Amino acid sequence: MKILIKLTLYPLLFCWSCTDQAPKMSDNQLVWQNIPGRDTGISRIRPFIYRVKAPASWHRQFPSDTDSIFDTTKPLCEFLIKENTSMIRITIHNFPTDEIEERIAPASQIARWKRQFEQLDEISLNVKPIAHGGFAGLFFEAIGTLENRKTKVLGWSLQLSAEHYRNLASIDLSTQNEFKQLRSDYTIKVVGPVELVEKHQAILMLFANSFELIEEIPGRL
Amino acid sequence: MKYLTKIFHFLGSIYFAIFLILAAAIFVIAGTFLESVTESHLYASYFTYSNPVFIVLLWGFFVNIFLSTLRRWPFKIKHIPFIITHIGLLMILGGSLIKSYIGVQGSMGILEGGGSNEILIPNSYALSIEKKAPSLKALIPVNSSFKIDSSLPELQLEVVGFSPHCIETLEVKIEGKRVNDVSESAKNAYLNALQFHLVNNLSEKTIAKGNLLDILDKELSFEEGSIKPTLHFNYSNDFGFNNPCLAIDLSLLKQKKMEKIAIPLNGDQSLTNINLSSPYLGAFPYSMDLVRSPSMISFKDSQNNAYLFSFDSHGRVFSQVLRKDDLTSIMEYDHGFGGYTVQTQIPALSKRLSRIELEKDKVGTISQHLKENLTTETALSPPLKFLKEACEKNDVDFENICLAFLREWNYSHGWLFPNHPIQNETTEKVISQLDWDTLPLQIKNGCVLSSHLFQIVEENLKEDKDLIEILTSLDWPLINSLKNLKTNPGVCLAEEMNQLLSHLTQEIFSVSHLVPELTRSGIQDGRLLSAYLRLYGIHWNSIESPAPQAEEDLLIECPFHFRHQPATPLLKLEENTPMISLRLLENGEHESLTLSFDRYGTGLKWPALSGKYRLRFQPIFQQIPYRIRLRQARQINYPNSSQPYSYESDLIITSSNTGEQIEKTISMNNVYETWDGYRFYLANIVPADEGSVKRVQIVVNYDPAKYWLTYPGCILLVLGIVLLFWFRKPKNKDKGV
Numbered sequence: 026m027k028i029l030i031k032l033t034l035y036p037l038l039f040c041w042s043c044t045d046q047a048p049k050m051s052d053n054q055l056v057w058q059n060i061p062g063r064d065t066g067i068s069r070i071r072p073f074i075y076r077v078k079a080p081a082s083w084h085r086q087f088p089s090d091t092d093s094i095f096d097t098t099k100p101l102c103e104f105l106i107k108e109n110t111s112m113i114r115i116t117i118h119n120f121p122t123d124e125i126e127e128r129i130a131p132a133s134q135i136a137r138w139k140r141q142f143e144q145l146d147e148i149s150l151n152v153k154p155i156a157h158g159g160f161a162g163l164f165f166e167a168i169g170t171l172e173n174r175k176t177k178v179l180g181w182s183l184q185l186s187a188e189h190y191r192n193l194a195s196i197d198l199s200t201q202n203e204f205k206q207l208r209s210d211y212t213i214k215v216v217g218p219v220e221l222v223e224k225h226q227a228i229l230m231l232f233a234n235s236f237e238l239i240e241e242i243p244g245r246l
Numbered sequence: 247m248k249y250l251t252k253i254f255h256f257l258g259s260i261y262f263a264i265f266l267i268l269a270a271a272i273f274v275i276a277g278t279f280l281e282s283v284t285e286s287h288l289y290a291s292y293f294t295y296s297n298p299v300f301i302v303l304l305w306g307f308f309v310n311i312f313l314s315t316l317r318r319w320p321f322k323i324k325h326i327p328f329i330i331t332h333i334g335l336l337m338i339l340g341g342s343l344i345k346s347y348i349g350v351q352g353s354m355g356i357l358e359g360g361g362s363n364e365i366l367i368p369n370s371y372a373l374s375i376e377k378k379a380p381s382l383k384a385l386i387p388v389n390s391s392f393k394i395d396s397s398l399p400e401l402q403l404e405v406v407g408f409s410p411h412c413i414e415t416l417e418v419k420i421e422g423k424r425v426n427d428v429s430e431s432a433k434n435a436y437l438n439a440l441q442f443h444l445v446n447n448l449s450e451k452t453i454a455k456g457n458l459l460d461i462l463d464k465e466l467s468f469e470e471g472s473i474k475p476t477l478h479f480n481y482s483n484d485f486g487f488n489n490p491c492l493a494i495d496l497s498l499l500k501q502k503k504m505e506k507i508a509i510p511l512n513g514d515q516s517l518t519n520i521n522l523s524s525p526y527l528g529a530f531p532y533s534m535d536l537v538r539s540p541s542m543i544s545f546k547d548s549q550n551n552a553y554l555f556s557f558d559s560h561g562r563v564f565s566q567v568l569r570k571d572d573l574t575s576i577m578e579y580d581h582g583f584g585g586y587t588v589q590t591q592i593p594a595l596s597k598r599l600s601r602i603e604l605e606k607d608k609v610g611t612i613s614q615h616l617k618e619n620l621t622t623e624t625a626l627s628p629p630l631k632f633l634k635e636a637c638e639k640n641d642v643d644f645e646n647i648c649l650a651f652l653r654e655w656n657y658s659h660g661w662l663f664p665n666h667p668i669q670n671e672t673t674e675k676v677i678s679q680l681d682w683d684t685l686p687l688q689i690k691n692g693c694v695l696s697s698h699l700f701q702i703v704e705e706n707l708k709e710d711k712d713l714i715e716i717l718t719s720l721d722w723p724l725i726n727s728l729k730n731l732k733t734n735p736g737v738c739l740a741e742e743m744n745q746l747l748s749h750l751t752q753e754i755f756s757v758s759h760l761v762p763e764l765t766r767s768g769i770q771d772g773r774l775l776s777a778y779l780r781l782y783g784i785h786w787n788s789i790e791s792p793a794p795q796a797e798e799d800l801l802i803e804c805p806f807h808f809r810h811q812p813a814t815p816l817l818k819l820e821e822n823t824p825m826i827s828l829r830l831l832e833n834g835e836h837e838s839l840t841l842s843f844d845r846y847g848t849g850l851k852w853p854a855l856s857g858k859y860r861l862r863f864q865p866i867f868q869q870i871p872y873r874i875r876l877r878q879a880r881q882i883n884y885p886n887s888s889q890p891y892s893y894e895s896d897l898i899i900t901s902s903n904t905g906e907q908i909e910k911t912i913s914m915n916n917v918y919e920t921w922d923g924y925r926f927y928l929a930n931i932v933p934a935d936e937g938s939v940k941r942v943q944i945v946v947n948y949d950p951a952k953y954w955l956t957y958p959g960c961i962l963l964v965l966g967i968v969l970l971f972w973f974r975k976p977k978n979k980d981k982g983v
Contacts, residue, residue: 159359242359
């Protein structure tokens, strides 16, 4: 009897609860990096609005401090992944608006990216809805010819949820520009050679999935 | 002393333990039974687990175990397993009792991107009060006797009434006649003083007019036939207007077939007289217009929901409903201190266009569009080029002539233009000067053949005969190709007639070169031109209408509030909506206010004392020393299936005490526990689809005694049980069998 009890108890003492959470691939390689929003065109002050997790090995480029990026065609920030002679370019834009009705629908951004291809491989086209961090929109993936080269494009076009948009309106913020920047839509676009983009695709997805506002969005009080 | 000893031994005895076990079993059975009958866990809980008697039972267990241990005094070595076991049990019970008194269980609802450090305590009541100036916020608990224990400086609050359940109705500050049947009342109001005008489309003259109500579902005769209108108001309280229209049965003397017309009363095609029975032949020569004084009217139903109707001067209808559970656009005055209004939009009634004005607008827009496009080198189709040459010869605007001809043709109700002169003299003059000799033989013959064949086809179609039957009787040689185009084995459907007639036209032109040149005498040039235009699919209906111009809307704001009436509580306690009546007094100003329970504390706060305060009756929110930020929530499905496999949430948990921040993913079977006894479970994610921003419910459990009492007690209990078996005396092996 004593032996039976020992044989039952001893293994139990060394049992730990199994976690069903698989370790995230390459999560530890990513570090938080802050991304500023746009200036007002008059002042060059760019408030830090966003943050994203990116590998330290990626080369980050910000626009010059003396240049205004009030124009929404200019990116907030770029990341470059260089491998030999090939390069992946990741650009981040945001689109501040004064009213919710002025926002550009994510589908319109997707349509614009599709039109940029000289020739698009329809079979590779993948558009699906996504949401995270209080933003919702569309993810775009396609292969085609850009500037006579076979290129893969990944794109994320997201908008702040209507509820957050309204809640931010009732909160007093330090500056009007900061308020506009917080409510902006944003896009992340990845362009590069097909093989290189597919090689880094998992990290790129983690990167985009980590993109969020630095401060949590206040709820209605 | 003797009695005390007896009590001491009884309380520590097996008999008392058995009594306690039986009593607890009865409570558990009762709880299970009550929950299954009432479908209410709360109901069962009030009578069992949360009942003070059950807590007394737990204390009874504690006392029994404690005293049964003490009864072994003085302790010996052999008592060690027993004592360890009982100490373990006491620690577990102690932990449960401590948790029941100072532990916390609540939930927090967080939207992706947001965060919270407050948990909602279920089955608790409080008043959230906010003062405008100086700014002040407070959450005042309302105890189980519905008394308020504290208040704000200067403000005196008193609970003057409470009901465990109430019915809440919306009160919109808009006058409205209370009616039983909103749809019928609105229809009657619409028909009141609504006039009809039957108009000849080409001469634009009114050939009959009167009250529409007088001729509804009755026949009205006029020179060329008769009409019978029927109103389909199609309004429901839940869905509003669903394609309301005026349907007209039209009988023309020169044809046997009864025609059907529909006049939509709202939408992009409103007021257009749509030919339903023979759309392939274009519109009818007559149209019906509606005329009335523009008006706006409101009704209220028995639930106090308000229904707004507006009718413009041309008979269009519009509705808007202001319903308690459907207030889509709420505005607050002065951050809610000034009250709330619901906003709704209705069309500016005085600025809507009539049918004729809309048509003129369409003609003008198309003409302008044509002019702009013809300034460039645009390839016109051959029949239009042919007409343009004639217009240039006569020095008239091609666009105007073309549109005037197409319009008159459309209203002549025929596949081709009728064989009579065009009513518009300028157009007739231009078209009569078309130089047919410049066209190839195939085209000339095709126009002539089409004119003759369609004369017979149109006459028979208006006698309600089937197209295939007509062509069979004419021994049309290419009839099999038309039969192959049909989708319906029986008679030709109205929807497929346009395609069949177009194909027939193509067939005629494809064989017309096989015959010698045919004479055009006896056939009007307009008819011949229409055949040529049909070959290229050109008709008034083939012109894309310009997008309707955005019309001005009026914005109406209606202040609203909720009215509460006590009601019989429901058996399922979770579905009850308690109500509280308050009396507020400050500096001589007083007000009575009734509030219903806001279950999640996210609803509107109501103004009081002339907007100095805002109040909400809600659960207690308790702060915890951790801030939870929700980054993302997701549902994970089984592969190739929409069945959920798991739910996960990515959180950032920040300790308010140490500032330490960790990132953690919690899921259905993976909770997060802090060192000080807080446990976070993922309870719910809505909505589950990938493309929406999600709201999660996280259940937070705080057991302060878990790590130092309950868990060590469990270890001791297990150890004690093991030792009890280990040190059990073996049976005497020397005793005989």
